[in-house]
Amino acid sequence: MVIKLNKLIILLLCLCFSVNAAEVNKSLYRTPNTDNLLYLELNTGLIIIELNPLFAPKHVAQIKKLVRANFYHGLSFYRVIDGFVAQAGTSIDEDDGSENFKISDKSLQLKLEPWLSSIGNKTFTLVQSPDLFASQTGFIEGFGAAQSSGSLQTWLTHCPGVVGMSRNKEPNTATTDFYIVIGQAPRYLDRITTIFGRVILGMDIVQKINRGDKNNNGVFDYANNATVIKSMVIASDLPINKQYRVLIERTDTVAFKKKLHTRLVRPDNFFYRKPPQVLDVCQVPIMTILL
Secondary structure, eight states, X not given: OHHHHHHHHHHHHOOXXXXXXXXXXXXXXXXXXXXXXXXXXXXXXXXXXEEOTTTOHHHHHHHHHHHHTTTTTTOEXXXXXXXXXXEEEOSTTOOOSOTTOOOSOGGGOBOOOOOBSOOTTOOXXXXXXXXXXXXXXXXXXXXXEEEOGGGOOEXXXXXXXXXXXXXXXXXXXXXXXXXXXXXXXXXXXXXXXXXXXXXXXXXXXXXXXXXXXXXXXXXXXXXXXXXXXXXXXXXXXXXXXXSOOEEEEOSSSHHHHHHHHHHHHOOSTTOXXXXXXXXXXXXXXXXXXXX
């Protein structure tokens, strides 16, 4: 029983597989736009982030501009709270509450992009209705999303692995710093900060980021203890032979809907006592295949 349980846990946590291209049913996967793939290199390994210009066009544009200017090279994850987020950058968006706190370049300040009034021709695949934080939740091209009643607003959800822009206390003060959710889903942050991407490969690397001082809100006392960013680059800026070939599970297929149903009803004999048929959008792994 212990062996079976361990295997189940491993399967649930494994989000990426390395396979031969001939073995893949490509109709169930999509090829992401390399202009929306961000390679984040740490001393412990590579993290690949898919950016989402549909929901956060201004934030994505700013991140790309900063990355292409090598802004993040040598900066660190200066605030890391176990079970919550890993935050990186200059700490410029971390308001200490003092009157002396200044944002060095106000031209970089971004307005929140908390939701869309229309998702156009994109497919919203329903997961749960109602949801604890919204009228309903679902997926749009692999991103967990939520909608208000009547689908008047659609926004991205704070699931593990999502990447958002940090800010200080005022809503429209995000500039350069970003965070990755490394713990349980802090859904109470939905629409409070702007999500602009999600980790599609390398969550094991994300979890190796050094944790900060528990007594100082996760901020490091000594900068040399923080995990340093070796490089950040947009995939399309690299030669083809330097780009990683990845496929991402489509969330608009019949097969994916069957997957959702299976996770909802839990037919496996392991579940000798069936849990309530409630499916959290943040508990559905989206597979990434590395070719």
